[in-house]
Amino acid sequence: MFDNLTSRLSRVIKTLRGETRLTEINIQETLREVRTALLEADVALPVIKEFMERVKQKAIGQEVIGSLSPGHALVGVVHRELIVIMGGEKSEINLATTPPAVILMAGLQGAGKTTTSAKLAKWLMEQKKKKVLLVSCDIYRPAAIHQLEVLAKQIDTDFFPVQLGQSPQEIAVAALDFARRHHHEVMIVDTAGRLSVDKVMMDEISKLETLLKPIETLFVVDSMQGQDAVNIAKVFAEALPLTGIILTKLDGDARGGSALSVQYMTGKPIKFVGLAEKLTGLEVFYPDRMASRILGMGDVLGLIEESQRNIDRDEAEKLAIKIKSGKNFDLDDFKMQFQQMRNMGGMSALISKLPAQFSQAAQNIKMDDRVIGRTEGIINSMTLQERAKPEVLKASRKRRIAAGSGVTVQEVNRLLVQFEQTQRMMKKMNKGGMAKMMRGLKGMLPGIR
Amino acid sequence: MVAKIMTKNWISEIKLGLSQTRESFGKHLSSLLGGGKIDEVLYEELEAILLTADAGVNATTWLLDALRKKVKSENLTDAAQLRGALQEVLFALLAPLARSFDTDTEKPFVIMLAGVNGAGKTTSIGKLAHYFQSQGKSVLLAAGDTFRAAAREQLIAWGERNNVPVIAQDSSQKNGDPASVIFDAINAAKARNIDIVLADTAGRLATQLHLMEEIKKIKRVIAKAKQGAPHEVLLVLDANIGQNAINQVEAFDNALKITGLVVTKLDGTAKGGIIAAIAKIRQDNTLPLYFIGMGENINDLKPFDARKFVEALFD
Numbered sequence: 001m002f003d004n005l006t007s008r009l010s011r012v013i014k015t016l017r018g019e020t021r022l023t024e025i026n027i028q029e030t031l032r033e034v035r036t037a038l039l040e041a042d043v044a045l046p047v048i049k050e051f052m053e054r055v056k057q058k059a060i061g062q063e064v065i066g067s068l069s070p071g072h073a074l075v076g077v078v079h080r081e082l083i084v085i086m087g088g089e090k091s092e093i094n095l096a097t098t099p100p101a102v103i104l105m106a107g108l109q110g111a112g113k114t115t116t117s118a119k120l121a122k123w124l125m126e127q128k129k130k131k132v133l134l135v136s137c138d139i140y141r142p143a144a145i146h147q148l149e150v151l152a153k154q155i156d157t158d159f160f161p162v163q164l165g166q167s168p169q170e171i172a173v174a175a176l177d178f179a180r181r182h183h184h185e186v187m188i189v190d191t192a193g194r195l196s197v198d199k200v201m202m203d204e205i206s207k208l209e210t211l212l213k214p215i216e217t218l219f220v221v222d223s224m225q226g227q228d229a230v231n232i233a234k235v236f237a238e239a240l241p242l243t244g245i246i247l248t249k250l251d252g253d254a255r256g257g258s259a260l261s262v263q264y265m266t267g268k269p270i271k272f273v274g275l276a277e278k279l280t281g282l283e284v285f286y287p288d289r290m291a292s293r294i295l296g297m298g299d300v301l302g303l304i305e306e307s308q309r310n311i312d313r314d315e316a317e318k319l320a321i322k323i324k325s326g327k328n329f330d331l332d333d334f335k336m337q338f339q340q341m342r343n344m345g346g347m348s349a350l351i352s353k354l355p356a357q358f359s360q361a362a363q364n365i366k367m368d369d370r371v372i373g374r375t376e377g378i379i380n381s382m383t384l385q386e387r388a389k390p391e392v393l394k395a396s397r398k399r400r401i402a403a404g405s406g407v408t409v410q411e412v413n414r415l416l417v418q419f420e421q422t423q424r425m426m427k428k429m430n431k432g433g434m435a436k437m438m439r440g441l442k443g444m445l446p447g448i449r
Numbered sequence: 450m451v452a453k454i455m456t457k458n459w460i461s462e463i464k465l466g467l468s469q470t471r472e473s474f475g476k477h478l479s480s481l482l483g484g485g486k487i488d489e490v491l492y493e494e495l496e497a498i499l500l501t502a503d504a505g506v507n508a509t510t511w512l513l514d515a516l517r518k519k520v521k522s523e524n525l526t527d528a529a530q531l532r533g534a535l536q537e538v539l540f541a542l543l544a545p546l547a548r549s550f551d552t553d554t555e556k557p558f559v560i561m562l563a564g565v566n567g568a569g570k571t572t573s574i575g576k577l578a579h580y581f582q583s584q585g586k587s588v589l590l591a592a593g594d595t596f597r598a599a600a601r602e603q604l605i606a607w608g609e610r611n612n613v614p615v616i617a618q619d620s621s622q623k624n625g626d627p628a629s630v631i632f633d634a635i636n637a638a639k640a641r642n643i644d645i646v647l648a649d650t651a652g653r654l655a656t657q658l659h660l661m662e663e664i665k666k667i668k669r670v671i672a673k674a675k676q677g678a679p680h681e682v683l684l685v686l687d688a689n690i691g692q693n694a695i696n697q698v699e700a701f702d703n704a705l706k707i708t709g710l711v712v713t714k715l716d717g718t719a720k721g722g723i724i725a726a727i728a729k730i731r732q733d734n735t736l737p738l739y740f741i742g743m744g745e746n747i748n749d750l751k752p753f754d755a756r757k758f759v760e761a762l763f764d
Contacts, residue, residue: 036506042691045501110567143602224565226503226691226723252565252654252693277657 031056034078043257044230047085047264054081085260086287091244091269093124097215100133100179100187104212106205106240107220108232109193112248114144116220116274117190118151119282120246123272124186125157133184135160135175137168137208138192148190155279158184168192168204172211189214196235206239218271220246223256233262242266248274251281331387334419335379338372374407378415381405390416478763482532487520491528495535502722505692508729512538536759542728543755548737550681550709550752552586552645557638559646559671559678561631562711563664563701564685566652569713571600573685573742574647575607576750580740582611586644591634592617593627593667596651604649610747614641627651627663628670635674648679655700665704683739685711686723694723695730702736713742716749721762 031052038048058077095101103120105113114136121132134152138144145162152159160175172189179187189212194201209217219242221229236242245266247259250273263270270285379387381404386393393401393416395409402409477498481491492513499509515538516531525534552558560577562570571594578588590608592615594600601617608615616634618625631648638646650667653660671679684707686694701707715721728735738753 039500039506040692042503042693045497222690224690224693226689227501228503228689229691249566249654252656257691 031059038257038260041257042224042226042229042261044227044261044264046230047261050264051081051085051260054084082260083287086263087269091271091285093271094215094243095124095128095130095186099183099185100176101185101216102176102212102214103186103188103216103218104205104209104214104240105188105190105218105220105246106236106242107193108195108222109141111193111220111222112274113193113220114138114148114151114190115277115279116246116248116272116282117148117188118155119274119279120272121152121157121186121188122155122279123282125155130185131158131183133158133160133175133179133182133187134190135171135187136162136190137171138190139166139168139171140192144190144192151279158182168208169211172208176212196232202235202239209240214243216243216271217241218244218246219262219266219268220248221258221262223247223250223258223273224252225258227261229258230261230265233265237266237268242268244268244271246270246272246274247285251275329423331379331382331390331419334422335376335387337422338375374405374411375415377405378402378407378412390419478532478535482528482535484527484529487526487528487531491531492517495531499722499725503691503726504722505695505726505729508542508722508725511729511732512542512725515541532763536763539725539762540755540759542725542732543759545732545735546710546724546728546738547753547755548709548739550737550739552581552680555675555677555680557589557635557643557646557675558680559635559648559675560681560683561648561650561668561671561679561705562683562685563650563705563707564652565654565687565697568652568685568687569742570594570652570685571603571607571649573711573713573740573750574604574649575611576742576747577647577740578607578611578613579747580750581645582613587642588613588645588647589634589638589641589643590615591631591646591648593631593649594651595625595627595630600649600651614643628667631667632670632674635671635678639675655697655704661700661704668705681709682707683709683711685713686727688712688715688721688723690723692723692726695726698727698730698736707736709737709739711740711742711750712738712753715741716743724758 034055035048035052038051039045043051055077058081093103105117107113117134117136121134124130124132134148134157136145136148138148139162149159160171160178162171163174166174168191175187175189189208191205191208192201194205196202217240219233219236219240221233225232233245245262245268247256247262247270250256259270270287273283273285275281275283378401381401382393386397386401393412398409398412402412405412481494481498485491495516496509496513499512500506504512512535516534519525519534519538520531523534525531552560562574564570574590578590581588588611590604590613592601592604594604595618605615605617607613614637616630616637618630627650631646634648635646637643648667648671650664651660653664655661668679668682682705684698684701684705686697690697698707698710710727712724712727724738724741727738730736740750741753741758742750
């Protein structure tokens, strides 16, 4: 997401480089470009107006003139102001109440409430070690309750069994009682999607809110949402005491300007962002990181955090030792690398976090997630001996492996070549190349200093 | 053929469907173009109206430039005169989108639908089936969305409502192969001498490369069932999304060579400006916008008519 905004802003900044002074005229030009970029990212016009005004005032002031590089100063201003609009510091989810802490989910149809409810439950279980109950008050959409039940089973948490014919209010009351009796610390209530212009439905959720007294009322919004995000958010904020926002489908290529708009309109923090269809695809929202991402610095920090969470420590350490020695790196280790990549949400999720200039390059590699599966398949078709000593692989063995994994012999060969390259690279890295590589990276990534 | 079913009713129906759109777009315009001087302030407000309607920067710039030229060449001086002028430039932009949808060239005529999650593909198929039936065509539906829970049931319900056969996978099979379902459906259509096959597919984001590969495969397999098929590949777009619609058009076109568009949910709070943004993508050689959806009703999918659309917007 934000890719195009990122690349556009990088271009703007490039044109600013090489100028010794920031004149009023080239500020205007640049700000015009920033405005266009924000519009193309679906940031709502009133929000843009305020934003541009702020940036202009700061940029023409002392800060820019006193700075060494005018280009950097302007980026700094844009960056800082983006963070201000997107909520300053990151905002943690609030669970400080007598249990159960109720979390109410609200939003338009198709925003992703049900999936996000399950993702949030999983996140709270894993990151906060909470006992979570999932409740669905969506009696309208066919199979919505069933959908949440299936998801609850997938993440292995409790689901409140709804009786046929119960109204949303009745479900809420019964679920609250159920949660108290079963000592659930958190209760997440999924609701039906509703149009902001639908008075009856807006009344219904407002009643639910009164009944449940949730500590968090989260507004779920699609990152693809257009200019109207601002109006929808306004109506929801008027009907409900919102405490936060969850931005969904950020793994798509929508530039997600609605993040800015919604936050501006409601004044509430974005607490989480939804990525990937997998139930692990929920992340805490960091305004500073998002601002960096908008400015072409990429979400490198998020990438590091994610790799820490999803990579098995022991396995990684084993691998690290092998990398050091450079000798024993075999096909099993090679496979493990792919598996860990998949645990991190696959290539597409990784690429989306890179700064614009890298993510474009990475897309050219055309490494799609299916290739990872196929690679695993090929290695799985090998015997243990073959995996440990790939040099024994001759034509007949390769034919057997190809048949076993449903690929051609050429593909097996390609994999072996890839493996050898990796092995060689690891040896090189071992010979002190790593430090050099990192130093090189520092120069390339604006985020690292 | 499209012209035949355009009755007087059409324009009032489109008005009703677009009521949300007109509320914001039309109301703003009326108050702005009531009268007075034509100056920079006016242009700026016009720009704001177009931008907040999701028309996007390119289309807005183009429309305003065209409007300025017109004002100059026709010596317009009063804001009230701008109304007609704006209608004309809007029409000039949107007219290339409107093209008639001809299904007589092949039998069965195979139409494949694609789009992101929640765009309204399955619902559009139900409505299209009704539309073609009302033209005296026989229709068969292929439940190619084997991924989303209950998508198959949803399509079967549409089939029952329209009394149209639906080819779907056995419900016992989970996450089945969409390509083979559609392949079977086309063969069934041949055997039953059916005019039109409508093939549903699961929603996917353009960044999900493996799913984009899957849909390419579906298209290849369709060509194996009948040479030259699919005869139309339609991309379904939700009018509520913003400028990402453009990315969606580009990405799906790259993968599938789409032949036309369907824009849904114009009855929501969306302002429909996204149609202008789409028209601007390849202005000289734009993809046709065949149908627009404006409501929950089965009759609410209409062929797109640029003249009437623009009139309804301003009325």
